[in-house]
Amino acid sequence: MGFPHQPHPKETVVLSQYFGDPDARTYKGWVKRGGYEALRNALATAPAAVVEQVKESGLRGRGGAGFPTGLKWSFMPKAKTRPHYVCVNADESEPGTFKDREIMRWTPHALLEGAAIAAHAIQAEVVVIYIRGEFTEPWAITEKALAEADAAGVFGTIKVYLHRGAGAYICGEETALMNSIEGKRGNPRIKPPFPAVAGLFGMPTTINNVETLAAVPHILNRGAAWYRGLSLSNPQSTGTKLFSVCGHVQRPGNYEVTLGFPLKDLLYDLCGGPLPGRTLKACIPGGSSVPILTREETEACLLDYEGVVASGSMLGSGGVIVFDDSTDMVYQIMRLARFYAHESCAQCTQCREGTAWTTKILERILAGQGKTEDLDLLLDLSENMTGKTICVLSDSCAAPIVSGIKKFRGEFDAYLAGARSPVPVG
Amino acid sequence: MAEGVITLTIDGVPVSVPPGTLVIEAAKQAGVLVPHYCYHPGLEVAGVCRMCLVEIEKAPKLQIACATTVTEGMVVKTQTVQAKDARQGVLEFLLINHPLDCPICDQAGECELQDFVFQEGRAATRYGEFAKRFNPVEDFGPDILYVPNRCILCTRCVRFMEDLAREPVLNVSERGDRAFVGIHPDARLDHPWAGNVVDLCPVGSLLSKDFLHKARAWELDKTPSICTGCSQGCNISLDTREEVVVRVRPRSNLEVNQYFICDHGRMHYPWMNRGDRIEAPLVKHNGELRATDWEEAFDRVVTILRGAAGGGKAVAIVSPGASSEALALVKRLLSGFDWKGAFQVVMGDEAPLPGVPNLALRAERVPNAKGAERLGYTRDYAAALAAAATASVVFVLDDPDCGVQTAGALIYAGTVLPAESTCRNADVVLPIANVAEEEGTFVNRDGREQRYFPAKPAPGMAQPAAWVFGELVAAMGLAEAQR
Numbered sequence: 001m002g003f004p005h006q007p008h009p010k011e012t013v014v015l016s017q018y019f020g021d022p023d024a025r026t027y028k029g030w031v032k033r034g035g036y037e038a039l040r041n042a043l044a045t046a047p048a049a050v051v052e053q054v055k056e057s058g059l060r061g062r063g064g065a066g067f068p069t070g071l072k073w074s075f076m077p078k079a080k081t082r083p084h085y086v087c088v089n090a091d092e093s094e095p096g097t098f099k100d101r102e103i104m105r106w107t108p109h110a111l112l113e114g115a116a117i118a119a120h121a122i123q124a125e126v127v128v129i130y131i132r133g134e135f136t137e138p139w140a141i142t143e144k145a146l147a148e149a150d151a152a153g154v155f156g157t158i159k160v161y162l163h164r165g166a167g168a169y170i171c172g173e174e175t176a177l178m179n180s181i182e183g184k185r186g187n188p189r190i191k192p193p194f195p196a197v198a199g200l201f202g203m204p205t206t207i208n209n210v211e212t213l214a215a216v217p218h219i220l221n222r223g224a225a226w227y228r229g230l231s232l233s234n235p236q237s238t239g240t241k242l243f244s245v246c247g248h249v250q251r252p253g254n255y256e257v258t259l260g261f262p263l264k265d266l267l268y269d270l271c272g273g274p275l276p277g278r279t280l281k282a283c284i285p286g287g288s289s290v291p292i293l294t295r296e297e298t299e300a301c302l303l304d305y306e307g308v309v310a311s312g313s314m315l316g317s318g319g320v321i322v323f324d325d326s327t328d329m330v331y332q333i334m335r336l337a338r339f340y341a342h343e344s345c346a347q348c349t350q351c352r353e354g355t356a357w358t359t360k361i362l363e364r365i366l367a368g369q370g371k372t373e374d375l376d377l378l379l380d381l382s383e384n385m386t387g388k389t390i391c392v393l394s395d396s397c398a399a400p401i402v403s404g405i406k407k408f409r410g411e412f413d414a415y416l417a418g419a420r421s422p423v424p425v426g
Numbered sequence: 427m428a429e430g431v432i433t434l435t436i437d438g439v440p441v442s443v444p445p446g447t448l449v450i451e452a453a454k455q456a457g458v459l460v461p462h463y464c465y466h467p468g469l470e471v472a473g474v475c476r477m478c479l480v481e482i483e484k485a486p487k488l489q490i491a492c493a494t495t496v497t498e499g500m501v502v503k504t505q506t507v508q509a510k511d512a513r514q515g516v517l518e519f520l521l522i523n524h525p526l527d528c529p530i531c532d533q534a535g536e537c538e539l540q541d542f543v544f545q546e547g548r549a550a551t552r553y554g555e556f557a558k559r560f561n562p563v564e565d566f567g568p569d570i571l572y573v574p575n576r577c578i579l580c581t582r583c584v585r586f587m588e589d590l591a592r593e594p595v596l597n598v599s600e601r602g603d604r605a606f607v608g609i610h611p612d613a614r615l616d617h618p619w620a621g622n623v624v625d626l627c628p629v630g631s632l633l634s635k636d637f638l639h640k641a642r643a644w645e646l647d648k649t650p651s652i653c654t655g656c657s658q659g660c661n662i663s664l665d666t667r668e669e670v671v672v673r674v675r676p677r678s679n680l681e682v683n684q685y686f687i688c689d690h691g692r693m694h695y696p697w698m699n700r701g702d703r704i705e706a707p708l709v710k711h712n713g714e715l716r717a718t719d720w721e722e723a724f725d726r727v728v729t730i731l732r733g734a735a736g737g738g739k740a741v742a743i744v745s746p747g748a749s750s751e752a753l754a755l756v757k758r759l760l761s762g763f764d765w766k767g768a769f770q771v772v773m774g775d776e777a778p779l780p781g782v783p784n785l786a787l788r789a790e791r792v793p794n795a796k797g798a799e800r801l802g803y804t805r806d807y808a809a810a811l812a813a814a815a816t817a818s819v820v821f822v823l824d825d826p827d828c829g830v831q832t833a834g835a836l837i838y839a840g841t842v843l844p845a846e847s848t849c850r851n852a853d854v855v856l857p858i859a860n861v862a863e864e865e866g867t868f869v870n871r872d873g874r875e876q877r878y879f880p881a882k883p884a885p886g887m888a889q890p891a892a893w894v895f896g897e898l899v900a901a902m903g904l905a906e907a908q909r
Contacts, residue, residue, distance in 0.1 A: 063647055168601075185598065190473040190493050346579060346598060346605035347474040353519035356603035360556050384515030387487045388476055 002280055008255065008270045012230065014240045015214050016256040019106040027148035030109035035422035036154050038217035042117045043156055048078075052123040054216060056224035058231075058238035063089055063172075063209030064098075064287065064316045066305045069216075075196035076122040076204050079339050084124035085200040087181070087207035090116050090131040090138075091165050091172035094287035095339060097319030099242035100210035103253050104131070104138035107214065108145035110260045112160060114213030115218065126159050130177050133165040169343035173391045174207045175199075176345065187345050188391035211242060232260025237304030245271050248278060248324035263301040263308075267322060278324040282408070286316020288336050289396030291403035293330075312403070322350050330413050331423055333404040334362035351394035354385040358401060365415045368422030375405055375412055429824035434500040449502055450478055450491035460504055461513055461542045463520075463628045468685040468782075470589050475580050477542070479502045479512040479771060488512055523559040523603065524629075525575045533630030539578060560605055567615030569635050569689065570590030570624060574606040577631040579826040583607060583623035585812040590686075591617045592783030607631075618777035618787055621689040625675055634673075636693065641667040643750035648882035650677055653815050654747050654861055655691035656774075656788040657795055661872025662687055664695070664862055664881040671698045671862055672883060682874065688787040698862040704843050705886025708855035715726060715855060720887065720897075726854045728901050730761070730819060730835040735793060738818035741810050741832075742767035743823040744803060746792035749866025750875070752858075753794075753801050755895030756821055758904055763819065767803040768810030770825070771795055788871060793861075797869035822849055823891065824858065839891055857888035 005020065007013045018024035024033055042050050056072025076084060088111065092100040103111055115127045129140050143162055149155065163181050165171050171180045175189035178200045180198040199205020219227045219239075231238045237259040243266060246252045250272030257266060263285060267273065274280050283298040284290060293301060301311040308315040323332065341355035358381055361374050382398035389395070405412060414420040433442045436449075439456040451467070463475035479488040483501035488509060488881050491502070503509065520539060528534040561574035581598060584607060588594040595615060597609030609615060615623070624634045646665040653660040653674070660683035665673040674695045676687040707723035722782040734740070740763035742756050757767065771790050778786035796803075804810070811821050811830060814820045818834040826840050826847040838852040841860045849855070858864075863884040869875050883892070899905055 051783050169684065170601075190471070190490075344602040346601050346603075347472075348476050349474070349516050349519045349578070350476055352603055352605060354520055357519070357522060357553070357556075371554075380514075384512070384519070388479060388512055388515070390473060 001401045005253070010024060010261075010265060010269055011256050012232075012240045012258045013256055014218055015103060015107070015110070015242060016254065019102055019254070021106065024107055025109075025143065025145060027109065030107075030145075030394045034221065035109050035217070036113055036149075038220035039113045039116050039120075039154060047121050047123055050220070053224050054121070054219060057219045057227040058224075058236070059212065059215055059219060059227065060237065060305060061209055062211035062215075062241060062318065064094065064289070064314075066315060069208065069212055069400055072208075073118065073121050073206055074195070075194070076206055077196075077197060078125050083126070083201075083203045084122055085203055085205040086115055086119045086122065086124045086127040087174070087195075087200055087205055088127065088129040088210060088213060089172060089174060089207055090129055090135070090142075090210045091177060091257065092132055092135070092210070092317075093169045093172045094289065094317045094319055095336070096244065096246055096284065096321040097287045097317040098173060098244045098246075099254055099318060101135060102242070103140050103210050103214050104135070104351070107140075108142040109149065110214040110217060111142070111210050112146060112149055114152075114216035115160065115208075116155050116158050117216050118206060118208060118213055119135060122204075124206070125157060126161065128161050128163050128181055128200065130163045130165060130170075130171070130181060133167040139164060159391045168345075169339075170345045170393060173393070176391070177207070178205065179186055185345075187347050188393075190390055215239060226295065230258045232258050232304070233302050234260060234304050234306045241303070241315075243303065243318045243320050245320045245322065247320075247322035248274055248280075248327070249322050250275060257303065259304040260307065261303045263303050263320070264299040266303065266320070267298070271322075274322075274324045278326060280322065281325045281327055282323040282329065282398070284313070284319075285311075286314045286322040287319035288321065288339065289392070289399060290314040291399045292333075292407060292409050325329050328423065329404055329408040330362065330366055330415055331425075333400050334359065334366055334425065336400045337362055337397055339392060344393055344397075348389035348394065351389050351397070354381055355397045357381060358385075358397065362401075363425045364410060366423045366425050368415060368418060370412075370416045372416060374416065375409070379405060432496045432498050432500075432547050434496050434498070434502065436502045437504055441702060442494055445496070447496050448492060449480065449482075449489075449494045449496055449500075451500065452496050453491060453504065458504055460491045460604065461537060461538075461545070462492055463578055464582065465583040466626060466685070467740070468581050468590070469582060469585045469626070470579050472585060475516065475578065477513060477516045479509055479516075481506045481509050513542070514546055514548060517543050518552070520578050521547070521551065522556075523575070524555040524578070525558065527576070530549075531576065531630035532633050532638060533576075533627075537630060538628040558725040559603060564609070566609055566632070567620055569621055569693075570615045571633045571635055572609075573631050573633060576629050577607055578629055579607070580628060581607075582626040582628070582700055582800055583632055585627055586623055587615075587617070587620070590779055591619050592780040593617045596623075618690065619779045621692045622676070622686045625685075633738070637673050640672045641665075646672070647881070648675075648878055649862075649879050650795060651861065651878040651881065652870075652876045653687060653691040653694065654793040655688070655694040655791060655869075657790040657792060657871040658683065658786060658788050659793065659868060659872075659874060659876055660687045660691055661876065662691065664698075666862075666881050667884040671695045682870065682876075683785055684782055686780070686782065686785070688777060690774075690777070690787050690791075695862075698860055700842065703841055703885045703888065704855060704857035705888060707857060707887065708852075710853045715850070715852070720889075723854055723856060724897060727837055727898055730837065730853060731762075731902060732764075733819040734835060739813070739816070739834075740751035740765040740819040740821065741814040742803070742821040742823065743807075743810055743814065743825050743828045743830055744769050744821075745796060746771060746795040746798050748794065748798075748823050748859065749864065750794060750797040750801065750869060751866050752895055753798055753803065753821065755892060755899055756823055757801055757803075758894055758899050759902065760819070760821065761904060766810050766813055767798075767801075768807045769795065769798050769803050770807040770828070771805060784872075790871070793870070796871055796873060796885060797867070797875075800869060822852070841888070841895055856894050857884075857886065858891040859884035859888050859896055863888070864892070866890070866892060
C-alpha cells in the first residue's frame with residue numbers, strides 16, 4: 001500500500017510508525033518525535049556497551065543473510081589501530097524488495113541515527129551510505145535530512161557520506177559495494193578476509209542493511225528486552241520486519257509485522273488475499289533469490305528466519321512475490337534467470353556462463369522447442385552453479401530453477417509435450 | 427612439528443610448507459597439479475575461474491586451492507567425485523562459448539583449456555544448437571592480437587597490466603556472458619613489457635603477431651638460454667622449428683626475471699637466423715681472403731702470434747655478447763703480450779617492469795659486459811681502437827663494425843663479415859657460432875653467472891668461439907699458462 005495508509009491491526013508498527021508523515025522527514029520533526037535521543041545516549045555510553053545491547057536484542061541482519069547484528073559489530077577490532085568504517089547497504093536491488101526505499105523516503109533520520117550509533121559502537125569515524133542509483137526520491141530526501149542533521153551537529157566527530165550507485169544489482173553484495181565505493185568495478189571479493197578485517201579501502205568495516213540500522217535507535221530507546229520480546233515463534237528471530245508484498249494480492253505494499261507472523265495472514269488479511277476469482281498458486285517469500293514456495297508451503301509458513309527455512313525457502317530480504325493461478329511459472333522462472341544472467345558480474349565461470357545458458361534453455365522450453373532432457377540438464381547445471389562461486393548470485397539463479405522444476409514440473413512438462421502453446425520471449 | 431613449518435596431506439601425500447603457502451602451491455610440492463586458469467604465481471590471486479576447486483576435510487563446501495592458505499593437519503583431496511564434477515562443470519561452462527578452433531589456433535598443443543578438457547572434460551557438448559558468443563578479433567598492440575571468442579576471462583592479462591606493468595589499459599568490459607577483455611579506447615597495448623600477456627594467456631586468446639601461424643607447438647624444440655637484449659640476464663627459452671629460432675619465451679627464474687621478459691628481448695632473435703654467415707675459415711693469400719680449413723687457419727694464427735710475441739703489443743676488440751669462456755681464452759692467448767682489451771656497450775632507454783623489484787630492460791643493451799670487465803676488458807673502446815693502429819697483433823671478436831685499422835696483423839673471429847667492415851682486411855677470419863649455437867656463460871649486471879645452451883647447429887664449419895680459442899691456446903702451448 002502506498003502511504004499514508006492506516007496500519008492493519010495485525011501489524012506491529014515500529015519502523016513504519018511515521019511512514020506517510022512528511023514532518024518526520026525533517027530534523028525538527030524527527031527530534032520532536034524523540035529522534036536522536038538514542039544517539040545522544042549512545043555517544044555517552046562505552047562502545048562495547050552499545051554492542052552488548054544490540055547483541056542482547058537479538059537483532060539480525062535484514063538485508064538477506066540474517067546474521068546477528070551485535071555479533072557482527074563485535075568482530076571489529078577492539079583496539080583501534082586503523083580507521084574503521086560503517087557502510088550502509090542502501091542498494092536495495094533484490095527484485096521484489098522495496099522496504100529500504102520507504103525507510104529512506106519517510107524516516108531518513110532513523111537510518112542516519114542508527115548508522116551513527118553503529119559508527120560509535122565500532123569506533124568508526126566515517127559512515128558511507130551506498131544508495132541505489134535508481135532511488136532518486138530516497139536519495140534527495142536522505143541527502144536533505146543529512147544536511148539538516150549535519151547542520152545541527154548531532155553526529156559529533158562522525159562524518160556521514162552518501163554514495164550513489166550506478167544501477168548494478170551485484171553492488172548490493174557487500175564487498176562489491178565496497179569496490180564500487182572505492183571507484184572500482186563492482187565485483188565481489190573473495191572472502192576471507194571478511195570486511196571486519198579488511199573492508200572498505202582495506203580497513204576494518206561493518207556493513208549493515210538500512211532496515212537493520214533503522215531498528216537500532218528503537219532498541220536503544222526501548223531496551224533490548226523489549227525488542228527480544230517481539231517474537232511470535234522462534235526466540236532466535238526477534239523484533240519486527242518490513243515485508244514488501246508485490247504481485248497478485250489485492251493490497252500490495254509494505255507491512256511491518258513481528259517475526260514469526262504467519263505468511264498466510266500477511267497475504268490473506270493484511271494484503272487482502274488474491275484478486276477476485278483467483279487463488280494463490282505460489283510465493284517467493286524473501287526476494288527473488290530464494291526458493292519458491294507452493295500454496296501449501298506458503299500457507300503453513302511462519303515469517304521468521306527459521307520458519308521460512310523449515311518451509312523450504314529463506315526469509316531473505318522480506319520481498320514477498322505472490323503468484324496466483326493465472327501465472328505461468330515457467331515464464332516467471334525464465335524472467336528471474338534472465339535477470340541474473342543480465343546482472344552476473346562475469347567473474348566466476350559458473351555464474352557468467354551458467355546464468356546465460358539456463359536462461360536460453362528456459363526460453364527454448366517456452367518457445368515450444370524444449371527437449372525432454374532439458375529439465376535434467378537444468379537441474380545438473382544448477383547443481384554446478386550452487387556453492388562454487390565467490391558470491392551467491394549464481395546460487396540465487398539456481399534456487400528458483402531447482403525449486404520451480406521440483407514443485408511445478410507439470411507446467412514444464414506441458415511445454416515439453418506441446419500441450420501448452422508457445423510463449424514468445426523477446 | 428618443526429618451527430615455522432606446516433604439515434598437510436594432499437591426495438594422501440604429506441608435505442611440509444612454510445605458513446601462508448597456498449594450497450595450490452603446496453600441492454605442487456606433493457606432485458599434484460591442481461587444474462587452474464586464473465591463478466598464476468607471478469600475479470595477484472583473483473579466484474575467479476573456479477577451476478581449482480578441491481575438497482578440504484571439515485570444510486562445508488569445495489574450496490579454491492588458489493585462495494586457501496594451508497593449515498596444520500589440513501587434508502586436501504583433489505580427486506574426489508565432488509571435486510572432479512565441479513571441475514568438469516567449469517570446463518563445460520568454459521567451452522559453451524569457445525569456438526573449438528584448435529586446428530587453426532596457435533595455442534593448440536600448449537593450451538591449458540585443451541589439456542584439462544582432454545584430461546577431465548566431457549566427451550560431448552550439452553549446449554546444443556544455441557549460437558556461440560561472437561566478437562571480432564581486435565588489434566591490441568604492436569605485437570598483440572585479441573581473439574575474444576577464445577577468451578575464458580581469467581583476467582591474467584588485466585592483472586598483469588594493472589599490478590605489474592602499472593599501466594591499466596585492459597579491463598573486463600560488460601557483464602554476464604557478454605563480458606570480454608576491453609582496451610582503453612585511446613590506448614594501445616604497447617608497454618615495453620606488454621608481450622607477457624601472450625605468455626600468461628592460458629588459451630589462444632592473446633596472440634603474438636610475430637609468431638602468428640609460424641609453427642605448431644608440438645613442432646618446437648625448446649632450449650634454455652639467456653637473453654642477450656640487455657644486462658638484466660633474463661632466463662629465456664629459444665623455441666626452434668627445424669633449426670630456426672621462431673620464438674623467444676621467458677623461463678622462470680625468481681631471482682632474475684620471475685616469469686617475464688620484455689618485448690625488446692622477446693624480439694631480439696631474428697638475427698640468430700641470419701643467412702649471410704661466415705661458414706669457413708678464411709686466410710689471406712696475396713691480399714685476398716680465401717676459404718680454407720681450420721688447420722691452415724690455426725697455423726696462420728700461430729705463426730702470427732709467435733712472430734709478434736716477446737714484448738709486442740696486442741689489442742683485443744671484443745663483443746660484450748661473447749661468452750665469458752671465449753673472452754677468457756682470448757685473454758690467455760694474448761698472455762705473452764702487452765695487451766689491452768676493450769668492448770663497446772650499446773645504450774638505450776631503461777624500461778622497468780614496475781611491479782617486480784630489480785627487473786628492467788636495462789640501458790646497457792649487452793649481456794656480458796660484467797663478465798668482460800671481470801676478465802680485465804675495459805669500456806675504453808676509443809683508446810683500444812687508437813692503440814690498435816700501432817699494435818703488432820689485433821684480435822677482433824665478433825665486432826665487425828668496430829672500424830679497426832692496424833699496421834700489425836689482424837685476426838677476426840666472427841659470425842658475419844659485412845661488405846663495408848674493416849675486418850675484411852684481416853689476415854685470418856675465424857667463423858664462430860652465435861649465442862643460439864653454443865654453450866656458454868654470461869654474467870649479468872648483478873654478477874650472476876648463468877649458462878646458456880645450443881638451440882641449433884652453427885652453419886658450415888663455424889664453431890663456438892670458446893672451442894676456436896681453446897684450440898689456439900693449446901696450439902700455442904698456453905694451456906697451462908696462468909690465467
